[in-house]
Every structure is written in C-alpha cells, then in structure tokens.
Amino acid sequence: MLKPEDLLPLEAYARNRSRLRAEIIAHKKRRTVHIGEHVTLQFEDALLIRYQVQEMLRIERIFEEAGIQGELDAYNPLIPDGGNWKATMLVEYPDADERRRMLARLKGVERRVWVQVAGQARAYAIADEDLERENEEKTSAVHFLRFELDAAMRGELRRGGALSMGVDHPAYDASLQVEPEIRASLAADLA
Numbered sequence: 001m002l003k004p005e006d007l008l009p010l011e012a013y014a015r016n017r018s019r020l021r022a023e024i025i026a027h028k029k030r031r032t033v034h035i036g037e038h039v040t041l042q043f044e045d046a047l048l049i050r051y052q053v054q055e056m057l058r059i060e061r062i063f064e065e066a067g068i069q070g071e072l073d074a075y076n077p078l079i080p081d082g083g084n085w086k087a088t089m090l091v092e093y094p095d096a097d098e099r100r101r102m103l104a105r106l107k108g109v110e111r112r113v114w115v116q117v118a119g120q121a122r123a124y125a126i127a128d129e130d131l132e133r134e135n136e137e138k139t140s141a142v143h144f145l146r147f148e149l150d151a152a153m154r155g156e157l158r159r160g161g162a163l164s165m166g167v168d169h170p171a172y173d174a175s176l177q178v179e180p181e182i183r184a185s186l187a188a189d190l191a
Helices: 010-029 046-060 065-078 095-107 149-158 180-187
Strands: 033-034 039-044 085-093 112-116 142-147 164-168 172-177
Touching: 010 046, 033 164, 033 172, 046 065, 085 095, 112 149, 149 180, 164 180
Parallel strands: none
Antiparallel strands: 033 039, 039 085, 085 142, 112 164, 164 172
16 A cells, blocks of 8 residues: 655656656556457556556645545555456547447456466456446446456466466457566566
8 A cells, every 4th residue: 555655745756757657658568468459458556556646646736645645545446455456447449439339249348357377267357346337338448457366376476377368258259378577567466
C-alpha cells in the first residue's frame, strides 16, 4: 500500500515528470499482454499506481493531506498483494460501429479471461469488484480484473515456469505463451 510519504511533492514531481514518464512507458511494456487482436491486459503494480496517483494530484492540483489520502484510498486497491495479479482489461476495436457490435456480443468476456502456470489449472479472472460494468445490452470496453494464484502457481513461476494467458468466450477465443520478460516482471509481484 502506498502512503503519502511514497509520493513526491507536486513541485518535485513537475521537475521530474518527463523522466518519470519515460520510465513508466518502458515499465508498462514489460507488464502489457495482448491477447489476440482486441484484448489487452495492463498488469498494475505499485510503481504504475504511484505514477497514476501523482498524475491525478498534478491534474487536480491536490495539496491537502485529506485529498492526497483520498487518492491513495481510491488507487491502493489496484496494487497486487503478493498472492494475486491485478489488471486493467481493454477491449479495443478502432471502428466505433464494430466496437458497439462486439461489446454486445462479448457480454461476460471479463469472466472468461484466464492465466495458466506450467500445466496447472487455469485461474479465471475475478472481474469488476468495485462496480458492475456490464448491462443488459453490452459489456464495457474497460474492466478491472484480479487473478488469484495459489502457492503452487506462485512457486512454479518463481522457478521460471511457463505462463500462458487467454480468453475463452464464445465470441472471442485467443491465447498465448507470455514472453519471458513479461513473465519475470509479473512473477516479481508474487510473495
């Protein structure tokens, strides 16, 4: 969990923002997985969440302790706790008409996203714990996912075990073997 003392004062953040932004972009690449052409998972961690909080404080010009704590309270739940991964899922269709059609067909897709460690059972995402992002007509283009990993999965990942991810929805079926650099970055989140 991030605390106020983990954040830079706004003036110091402003001075270092360009450098920090470049570091975050490089870091995000090691935590982004594209499952097929239209689903992207951005795996969160403390560094990414700290950057997001700093950006919100800068944009909203929040200086007061209560406001800073409010932002931390809103974003801290997105940081993995050592036994799980937390990810933002983006359903991406550039054409607006196609996106509208597909979001209607993809209802429930957020519950059909999985990770699998070295031959173990798939761990399916727990989706949108903060609020429902699906309605009668369609799913949302953005979902927040949590993947719980048991001790055997975590141990296998620490030993370098393979990691695959996918979606097994009737309207979208795709999977991949996660690249070693991304697998290592995600494995570092686990206790």
